[in-house]
Amino acid sequence: MKIIQSISFIVFATAVLAQVPQPAAAQSKPIVIHAGTLHIGNGSVLTNQYLGFQDGKITYLAAEKPNWSNAEWVEAGQHHVYPGLIVMDTTLGITEVDSIKATRDFQESGDVNPNIRAIIAYNTDSEIIPTQRFNGILTAQVTPRGGLVSGQSAIVQLDAWNWEDAAIKAEDGIHINWPAKKVRRFDFATVGRSWQENKQHDSNLQTLDQLFADAKSYPTFAKEKPNLKLAAMQGLLTGDKRLYIHADDAGSILEACERAQRWGVKHPVLVGAAQADQVADFLAKHQIPVIVQQVHNLPEREDSPVDSGYTLANRLIAKGVKVALSYPSPSSGRNLPFFAGTCAAYGLDKEKALQLITANPAEILGLEQRLGQLKVGLDATLFISEGDALDMRTNKLTHAFIQGRLLDLEGRQQKLYQRFHKKYAK
Numbered sequence: 001m002k003i004i005q006s007i008s009f010i011v012f013a014t015a016v017l018a019q020v021p022q023p024a025a026a027q028s029k030p031i032v033i034h035a036g037t038l039h040i041g042n043g044s045v046l047t048n049q050y051l052g053f054q055d056g057k058i059t060y061l062a063a064e065k066p067n068w069s070n071a072e073w074v075e076a077g078q079h080h081v082y083p084g085l086i087v088m089d090t091t092l093g094i095t096e097v098d099s100i101k102a103t104r105d106f107q108e109s110g111d112v113n114p115n116i117r118a119i120i121a122y123n124t125d126s127e128i129i130p131t132q133r134f135n136g137i138l139t140a141q142v143t144p145r146g147g148l149v150s151g152q153s154a155i156v157q158l159d160a161w162n163w164e165d166a167a168i169k170a171e172d173g174i175h176i177n178w179p180a181k182k183v184r185r186f187d188f189a190t191v192g193r194s195w196q197e198n199k200q201h202d203s204n205l206q207t208l209d210q211l212f213a214d215a216k217s218y219p220t221f222a223k224e225k226p227n228l229k230l231a232a233m234q235g236l237l238t239g240d241k242r243l244y245i246h247a248d249d250a251g252s253i254l255e256a257c258e259r260a261q262r263w264g265v266k267h268p269v270l271v272g273a274a275q276a277d278q279v280a281d282f283l284a285k286h287q288i289p290v291i292v293q294q295v296h297n298l299p300e301r302e303d304s305p306v307d308s309g310y311t312l313a314n315r316l317i318a319k320g321v322k323v324a325l326s327y328p329s330p331s332s333g334r335n336l337p338f339f340a341g342t343c344a345a346y347g348l349d350k351e352k353a354l355q356l357i358t359a360n361p362a363e364i365l366g367l368e369q370r371l372g373q374l375k376v377g378l379d380a381t382l383f384i385s386e387g388d389a390l391d392m393r394t395n396k397l398t399h400a401f402i403q404g405r406l407l408d409l410e411g412r413q414q415k416l417y418q419r420f421h422k423k424y425a426k
Contacts, residue, residue, distance in 0.1 A: 020130055021411060023159050027404030030054045030068050033384065035076035041083040041358035041373035043351045051081060053380035056404035061376055074384070079398060082354070082389050083374050084138030084381035086361040087336050088291050088326040089244070089271055092140045093122040093129060093156070095330065107146035112211060115232040116151030118144045119170045122163040128330045129158050130411030135334050135395060136383045138402050139168070139371055141361075143175060143244075143328075148204055149211070150175040152232065153244065155365055157381065159402045172365060173242030173269070174232065179204035180252045205259075212263040239266035242366070244291075246271045248300070250278040257288055269364060271326070274300055277312060280319035289322040289364045292356075295339040310346045313356060317348065324361040341390030353390060380404040 032052040038061075039045055052060030052068065060066050096103035105121040122142050132140070138158055144151035153172045160166035183198045215233035222231070235241030243265045245256045253273060260268040270276060270290045274297075276283060283290065292313045299308040313323045325340055327333040336357055344353040362372025370379050381402050387394025400407040 020125055020127060021408035023124075023161050023165075024402070024405035024407055027054070027056055027380070030059075030071040031074065031380075031401075031404065031406075032060070032066060032068060032071045033074045033076055033081060033399075034065075035081045035384065036078040038081045038374055039083075039351065039354055039389075040375070041354060042375075043349075043355055043359075045351060051374060051382075053401075053404050056380055058374065058376050058378050058380050061374065074399060076384050076398075080385045080387065080389065081374065082136060082383055082385060083358045083372055083378075084383060084400075084402065085136045085337055085357045085389075086139045086141070086324075086365075086371065087132065087137050087333050087357075088141045088324050088361050088364075089143045089153075089293065089328055090140050090326070090330055090333050091143065091145065091328065092132065092330040092333060093124065093126045093142055094118060094144070096123070096126055096128065098329070098331070106144050108144070108151065111147040112149045112207065112229065113144075113147055113151045114149050114174050114211070115228040116144055117154065117171060118142045118151060119154035119156070119163055119167055122154065122156060122166060124160045124162055124166055126330075127412060130409075131334045131413070132330070133158055133400060133407060134397060134409060134411065134413075135337055136385065136389055136397060136400065137334065137336055138381050138383065138400065141172060141365065146177075148177060148179070148207060150177065152241075155367065157402050159405060159407055168367065168370070169365070171232075171235065171241065173244050173267075174236060175244045175246060175271070176208070176256075178245055178247035178252050178256045180247070180249055182249075208259070209263075216264065236263075236265050236267075242267045242269050242364075244269050244271050248272045248274040250275040253279050254282065257282070257286065261286075267366075274312070276321070277315045277319075280316055280321055283316070284320035287322075289324065289360075290316055291324050291326045291361075291364070292316070293326045293328060295325060295342050307346060310342050313343050314346060314348045317352065322360055322364065323356055324364055325356045335392075337389050337395060338392045341388075341392070344390055350388075350390065 034050050038049050052066050091106045094106045108116050140156055141153050143153040152174055155169040155172050156166040179201045181201050215230050218230040236243050247253050247256050268288055272293050273290045276290050295309055297309045316323050327336055340353040340357050344350045359372040362368045383400040384398045386396040389395045
């Protein structure tokens with residue numbers, strides 16, 4: 001009996017220690033921030049400005065002090081104010097521990113699942129969410145994985161009691177893993193990976209062609225024969241949803257984009273796109289944006305420069321392609337601003353690098369009227385940092401707001417630090 005009581009106490013104590021911060025209450029009165037530097041998110045910087053917001057929306061931005069007698073004032077001094085960062089193509093909230101299958105809820109059985117909605121699996125109590133907010137990431141595109149057609153991603157704000165409260169856009173777009181003509185597989189003969197022909201390429205393309213053909217004709221028989229999969233596809237044809245195409249090699253990128261045009265997709269978006277620079281002129285001409293993944297990856301080709309991953313976004317921007325950054329793994333996604341910092345270190349203007357994780361993703365998601373900039377009329381989703389948000393040494397948040405709500409930035413890591421600091425500090 002004593003053993004059972006001891007185990008129960010340990011489980012209870014662990015659960016208490018693991019509690020995530022409670023969601024903040026709605027903004028109750030106006031807030032004004034006076035700061036030395038405001039990074040707008042569109043490439044421009046303002047100094048010594050007053051930023052005011054009410055009811056969760058930015059309503060004031062000027063050099064003159066507003067005459068708000070009932071406002072709460074935040075004197076930020078020489079600190080920096082930024083729009084909330086947006087992480088794209090992540091499994092945040094739908095996976096907790098990669099090595100434990102029971103905590104991975106990002107993939108359904110079957111290869112074609114356009115009707116699967118990531119939003120209903122989103123867990124607002126994930127321990128990983130606070131670690132993102134510590135670095136200024138306040139919005140996420142939660143994305144399913146696996147299969148030929150993975151399902152529908154959702155846009156969430158990272159301070160909510162449940163997925164209904166978190167959802168900014170519950171059905172953002174459908175994700176397709178493009179079947180490449182050649183795939184990399186383990187070769188037992190050489191004990192390494194080698195490129196091999198993808199024997200499923202043609203049959204997978206036929207499956208996709210048939211799916212879109214059926215989706216186009218679905219409105220004619222929807223009432224007689226309702227079909228959840230075909231119903232989910234309609235937004236791609238009307239422009240209400242994006243088609244996110246996960247493809248890396250140049251051949252697959254061209255094939256996928258041309259196919260999307262043939263299918264009548266209004267808003268195709270490339271994800272990954274490791275060789276997108278080889279077809280950048282095509283992408284710029286057809287205004288197809290690119291979500292670059294994992295800036296710190298090593299190059300895939302042996303003859304590529306070692307820093308090719310660091311400069312991919314820069315090269316695409318130089319060609320006129322709209323680019324956003326992503327990091328699919330939630331455990332490393334918290335470093336998103338520092339990946340933008342790497343782009344800046346390798347030649348990109350620092351404010352343009354900031355756009356890769358603020359204004360650009362907002363535009364790609366179709367949410368530029370709500371997120372991505374410090375602009376009157378947009379959501380008051382922003383944060384204050386002691387220094388440069390793209391530098392891991394100086395990005396130390398003092399305040400963060402989502403829709404005007406002041407967040408609790410103390411999480412499990414901070415509590416553990418304080419706990420053991422008291423014991424061992426001298």
